Amino acid sequence: MRPNEAKHVQTILASLPSEAMNPCLNIGSSTAHFRTVEQPHVDLLVFRPLRERGVRILNIDMKEEEGVDLVGDVLDLAFQEQLRALHPRLVMCCNLLEHLVDPGAFADACASIVEPEGLLLVTGPYSYPYHLDPIDTLYRPAPDEIRRLFPDFTCLQEAVVSDSTYLDDLLSQHTLPELIRLLTRHVLSFPYLLLADFERFKARYHRYFWLFRPYSSTVVLLRRPAYG
The missing domain is CATH 3.40.50.150 (Vaccinia Virus protein VP39)
Structure with a gap:
Protein backbone atom coordinates (compact mmCIF):
# COMPACT_ATOMS: atom_id res chain seq x y z
CA MET A 1 0.00 0.00 0.00
CA THR A 165 7.23 8.85 -8.48
CA TYR A 166 9.93 6.23 -8.66
CA LEU A 167 12.50 9.05 -8.60
CA ASP A 168 10.95 10.38 -5.37
CA ASP A 169 11.31 6.92 -3.84
CA LEU A 170 14.93 6.56 -4.95
CA LEU A 171 15.90 9.94 -3.54
CA SER A 172 14.17 9.27 -0.22
CA GLN A 173 15.67 5.80 0.26
CA HIS A 174 19.28 6.24 -0.90
CA THR A 175 22.19 8.57 -0.43
CA LEU A 176 23.79 9.88 -3.62
CA PRO A 177 26.66 7.29 -3.59
CA GLU A 178 24.13 4.49 -2.95
CA LEU A 179 21.97 5.77 -5.78
CA ILE A 180 24.91 5.85 -8.20
CA ARG A 181 25.84 2.27 -7.27
CA LEU A 182 22.24 1.11 -7.67
CA LEU A 183 21.81 2.70 -11.10
CA THR A 184 25.19 1.36 -12.22
CA ARG A 185 24.18 -2.14 -11.14
CA HIS A 186 20.90 -1.83 -13.01
CA VAL A 187 22.65 -0.71 -16.19
CA LEU A 188 25.20 -3.53 -16.02
CA SER A 189 22.61 -6.23 -15.31
CA PHE A 190 20.22 -5.07 -18.05
CA PRO A 191 21.39 -7.43 -20.86
CA TYR A 192 21.85 -10.41 -18.52
CA LEU A 193 18.36 -10.24 -17.02
CA LEU A 194 16.79 -9.54 -20.40
CA LEU A 195 18.14 -12.84 -21.71
CA ALA A 196 18.23 -14.95 -18.55
CA ASP A 197 15.12 -14.04 -16.53
CA PHE A 198 12.55 -11.93 -18.34
CA GLU A 199 10.12 -11.86 -15.38
CA ARG A 200 12.78 -10.37 -13.10
CA PHE A 201 13.80 -8.07 -15.92
CA LYS A 202 10.27 -6.65 -16.13
CA ALA A 203 9.99 -6.39 -12.35
CA ARG A 204 13.22 -4.38 -12.15
CA TYR A 205 13.03 -2.11 -15.18
CA HIS A 206 9.33 -1.53 -15.76
CA ARG A 207 9.32 0.91 -12.82
CA TYR A 208 11.55 3.29 -14.80
CA PHE A 209 8.44 4.29 -16.76
CA TRP A 210 7.36 5.90 -13.48
CA LEU A 211 10.63 7.74 -12.96
CA PHE A 212 8.86 11.08 -13.45
CA ARG A 213 5.15 10.20 -13.48
CA PRO A 214 3.32 9.42 -10.23
Whole structure:
Protein backbone atom coordinates (compact mmCIF):
# COMPACT_ATOMS: atom_id res chain seq x y z
CA MET A 1 0.00 0.00 0.00
CA ARG A 2 1.42 3.35 -1.06
CA PRO A 3 1.63 6.13 1.60
CA ASN A 4 -1.01 8.36 0.00
CA GLU A 5 -3.24 5.34 -0.50
CA ALA A 6 -2.87 4.55 3.22
CA LYS A 7 -3.71 8.16 4.13
CA HIS A 8 -6.83 8.01 1.96
CA VAL A 9 -7.91 4.73 3.54
CA GLN A 10 -7.27 6.26 6.98
CA THR A 11 -9.60 9.15 6.12
CA ILE A 12 -12.33 6.78 4.93
CA LEU A 13 -12.13 4.59 8.03
CA ALA A 14 -12.03 7.59 10.37
CA SER A 15 -15.42 8.67 9.00
CA LEU A 16 -17.06 5.34 9.90
CA PRO A 17 -18.48 4.32 13.29
CA SER A 18 -16.33 1.78 15.10
CA GLU A 19 -19.23 -0.66 15.43
CA ALA A 20 -19.65 -0.62 11.63
CA MET A 21 -16.13 -2.07 11.23
CA ASN A 22 -15.97 -4.59 14.08
CA PRO A 23 -14.64 -7.16 13.48
CA CYS A 24 -12.43 -6.36 10.49
CA LEU A 25 -10.91 -9.03 8.25
CA ASN A 26 -7.72 -7.96 6.49
CA ILE A 27 -7.51 -10.46 3.62
CA GLY A 28 -4.10 -10.94 2.04
CA SER A 29 -2.55 -9.26 5.07
CA SER A 30 0.97 -10.63 4.66
CA THR A 31 3.12 -10.73 7.80
CA ALA A 32 3.54 -8.48 10.82
CA HIS A 33 7.05 -7.66 9.55
CA PHE A 34 5.65 -6.51 6.21
CA ARG A 35 2.99 -4.31 7.81
CA THR A 36 5.20 -2.74 10.47
CA VAL A 37 8.76 -2.80 9.08
CA GLU A 38 8.62 -2.96 5.28
CA GLN A 39 5.57 -0.69 5.06
CA PRO A 40 5.30 0.93 8.52
CA HIS A 41 2.87 3.58 7.24
CA VAL A 42 0.28 0.82 6.75
CA ASP A 43 0.11 -0.03 10.44
CA LEU A 44 0.59 3.57 11.56
CA LEU A 45 -2.14 5.06 9.37
CA VAL A 46 -4.60 2.23 8.83
CA PHE A 47 -4.54 -0.43 11.53
CA ARG A 48 -3.28 1.30 14.65
CA PRO A 49 -6.13 3.85 14.63
CA LEU A 50 -8.62 0.98 14.29
CA ARG A 51 -7.10 -0.88 17.23
CA GLU A 52 -7.16 2.29 19.32
CA ARG A 53 -10.89 2.55 18.60
CA GLY A 54 -11.44 -1.00 19.81
CA VAL A 55 -11.88 -2.60 16.40
CA ARG A 56 -10.79 -6.23 16.36
CA ILE A 57 -8.58 -6.90 13.33
CA LEU A 58 -8.01 -10.42 12.05
CA ASN A 59 -5.20 -10.81 9.51
CA ILE A 60 -5.86 -13.45 6.86
CA ASP A 61 -3.22 -14.94 4.57
CA MET A 62 -2.25 -18.19 2.88
CA LYS A 63 1.14 -18.34 4.59
CA GLU A 64 1.57 -19.29 8.23
CA GLU A 65 3.81 -16.51 9.53
CA GLU A 66 4.02 -14.19 12.51
CA GLY A 67 1.17 -11.69 12.44
CA VAL A 68 -1.21 -13.93 10.45
CA ASP A 69 -4.21 -14.81 12.60
CA LEU A 70 -6.02 -17.18 10.25
CA VAL A 71 -4.30 -19.17 7.52
CA GLY A 72 -6.25 -20.37 4.52
CA ASP A 73 -7.35 -19.91 0.92
CA VAL A 74 -10.34 -17.59 0.60
CA LEU A 75 -11.43 -19.57 -2.48
CA ASP A 76 -11.82 -22.68 -0.30
CA LEU A 77 -15.50 -23.11 0.62
CA ALA A 78 -14.74 -24.48 4.08
CA PHE A 79 -12.47 -21.53 4.85
CA GLN A 80 -15.14 -19.12 3.59
CA GLU A 81 -17.57 -20.66 6.06
CA GLN A 82 -15.03 -20.24 8.85
CA LEU A 83 -14.66 -16.55 7.99
CA ARG A 84 -18.42 -15.99 7.69
CA ALA A 85 -18.81 -17.40 11.20
CA LEU A 86 -16.81 -14.41 12.47
CA HIS A 87 -19.57 -12.07 11.19
CA PRO A 88 -17.15 -9.49 9.75
CA ARG A 89 -18.59 -5.98 9.47
CA LEU A 90 -15.59 -4.80 7.42
CA VAL A 91 -13.58 -6.85 4.93
CA MET A 92 -10.45 -5.26 3.51
CA CYS A 93 -8.84 -6.49 0.30
CA CYS A 94 -5.86 -4.24 -0.39
CA ASN A 95 -3.48 -4.58 -3.33
CA LEU A 96 -4.26 -8.21 -3.92
CA LEU A 97 -6.37 -8.54 -7.06
CA GLU A 98 -3.42 -8.01 -9.43
CA HIS A 99 -1.75 -11.08 -7.95
CA LEU A 100 -4.68 -13.42 -8.69
CA VAL A 101 -5.36 -15.48 -11.80
CA ASP A 102 -9.14 -15.08 -11.35
CA PRO A 103 -9.99 -11.82 -9.53
CA GLY A 104 -13.68 -12.36 -10.28
CA ALA A 105 -13.83 -15.62 -8.31
CA PHE A 106 -11.95 -13.99 -5.46
CA ALA A 107 -14.35 -11.03 -5.50
CA ASP A 108 -17.31 -13.42 -5.28
CA ALA A 109 -15.71 -15.11 -2.28
CA CYS A 110 -15.12 -11.80 -0.50
CA ALA A 111 -18.66 -10.69 -1.25
CA SER A 112 -20.02 -13.83 0.40
CA ILE A 113 -17.93 -13.35 3.53
CA VAL A 114 -18.91 -9.82 4.56
CA GLU A 115 -22.01 -9.53 6.73
CA PRO A 116 -25.27 -8.24 5.21
CA GLU A 117 -25.07 -4.42 5.32
CA GLY A 118 -21.36 -4.80 6.07
CA LEU A 119 -18.54 -2.94 4.34
CA LEU A 120 -15.97 -4.02 1.79
CA LEU A 121 -12.87 -1.90 1.14
CA VAL A 122 -10.97 -2.75 -2.04
CA THR A 123 -7.75 -1.09 -3.18
CA GLY A 124 -5.27 -1.84 -5.92
CA PRO A 125 -2.74 -0.27 -8.25
CA TYR A 126 -4.15 1.85 -11.05
CA SER A 127 -0.92 3.22 -12.55
CA TYR A 128 1.89 1.06 -11.22
CA PRO A 129 4.79 -1.06 -12.54
CA TYR A 130 4.99 -4.80 -12.86
CA HIS A 131 5.75 -6.42 -9.50
CA LEU A 132 5.97 -10.12 -8.67
CA ASP A 133 4.22 -11.39 -5.52
CA PRO A 134 4.56 -14.13 -6.70
CA ILE A 135 2.82 -13.12 -9.96
CA ASP A 136 1.47 -9.90 -11.41
CA THR A 137 -1.27 -10.15 -14.05
CA LEU A 138 -1.05 -6.38 -14.71
CA TYR A 139 -4.69 -6.05 -13.66
CA ARG A 140 -5.00 -2.30 -13.01
CA PRO A 141 -8.71 -1.62 -12.46
CA ALA A 142 -10.34 1.79 -12.40
CA PRO A 143 -13.05 2.35 -9.76
CA ASP A 144 -15.85 1.38 -12.15
CA GLU A 145 -14.13 -1.96 -12.85
CA ILE A 146 -13.99 -2.68 -9.11
CA ARG A 147 -17.69 -1.82 -8.83
CA ARG A 148 -18.50 -4.28 -11.61
CA LEU A 149 -16.83 -7.07 -9.61
CA PHE A 150 -19.47 -6.52 -6.91
CA PRO A 151 -22.68 -5.83 -8.86
CA ASP A 152 -25.03 -6.23 -5.89
CA PHE A 153 -23.07 -3.90 -3.63
CA THR A 154 -23.64 -0.16 -3.21
CA CYS A 155 -20.61 2.04 -3.83
CA LEU A 156 -20.16 4.52 -0.97
CA GLN A 157 -16.85 6.09 -1.98
CA GLU A 158 -14.37 5.74 -4.81
CA ALA A 159 -11.17 7.50 -5.85
CA VAL A 160 -7.96 7.24 -7.80
CA VAL A 161 -5.24 8.41 -5.40
CA SER A 162 -1.99 9.85 -6.78
CA ASP A 163 1.32 9.23 -5.05
CA SER A 164 5.05 9.78 -5.51
CA THR A 165 7.23 8.85 -8.48
CA TYR A 166 9.93 6.23 -8.66
CA LEU A 167 12.50 9.05 -8.60
CA ASP A 168 10.95 10.38 -5.37
CA ASP A 169 11.31 6.92 -3.84
CA LEU A 170 14.93 6.56 -4.95
CA LEU A 171 15.90 9.94 -3.54
CA SER A 172 14.17 9.27 -0.22
CA GLN A 173 15.67 5.80 0.26
CA HIS A 174 19.28 6.24 -0.90
CA THR A 175 22.19 8.57 -0.43
CA LEU A 176 23.79 9.88 -3.62
CA PRO A 177 26.66 7.29 -3.59
CA GLU A 178 24.13 4.49 -2.95
CA LEU A 179 21.97 5.77 -5.78
CA ILE A 180 24.91 5.85 -8.20
CA ARG A 181 25.84 2.27 -7.27
CA LEU A 182 22.24 1.11 -7.67
CA LEU A 183 21.81 2.70 -11.10
CA THR A 184 25.19 1.36 -12.22
CA ARG A 185 24.18 -2.14 -11.14
CA HIS A 186 20.90 -1.83 -13.01
CA VAL A 187 22.65 -0.71 -16.19
CA LEU A 188 25.20 -3.53 -16.02
CA SER A 189 22.61 -6.23 -15.31
CA PHE A 190 20.22 -5.07 -18.05
CA PRO A 191 21.39 -7.43 -20.86
CA TYR A 192 21.85 -10.41 -18.52
CA LEU A 193 18.36 -10.24 -17.02
CA LEU A 194 16.79 -9.54 -20.40
CA LEU A 195 18.14 -12.84 -21.71
CA ALA A 196 18.23 -14.95 -18.55
CA ASP A 197 15.12 -14.04 -16.53
CA PHE A 198 12.55 -11.93 -18.34
CA GLU A 199 10.12 -11.86 -15.38
CA ARG A 200 12.78 -10.37 -13.10
CA PHE A 201 13.80 -8.07 -15.92
CA LYS A 202 10.27 -6.65 -16.13
CA ALA A 203 9.99 -6.39 -12.35
CA ARG A 204 13.22 -4.38 -12.15
CA TYR A 205 13.03 -2.11 -15.18
CA HIS A 206 9.33 -1.53 -15.76
CA ARG A 207 9.32 0.91 -12.82
CA TYR A 208 11.55 3.29 -14.80
CA PHE A 209 8.44 4.29 -16.76
CA TRP A 210 7.36 5.90 -13.48
CA LEU A 211 10.63 7.74 -12.96
CA PHE A 212 8.86 11.08 -13.45
CA ARG A 213 5.15 10.20 -13.48
CA PRO A 214 3.32 9.42 -10.23
CA TYR A 215 2.05 6.07 -9.12
CA SER A 216 -1.67 5.92 -8.42
CA SER A 217 -4.07 3.57 -6.66
CA THR A 218 -7.76 2.76 -6.90
CA VAL A 219 -9.71 2.85 -3.63
CA VAL A 220 -13.36 1.78 -3.41
CA LEU A 221 -15.66 1.40 -0.38
CA LEU A 222 -18.77 -0.73 -0.91
CA ARG A 223 -21.71 -1.86 1.21
CA ARG A 224 -23.36 -5.26 0.95
CA PRO A 225 -27.15 -5.20 0.69
CA ALA A 226 -29.24 -6.33 3.62
CA TYR A 227 -30.39 -9.42 1.75
CA GLY A 228 -28.88 -11.68 -0.85
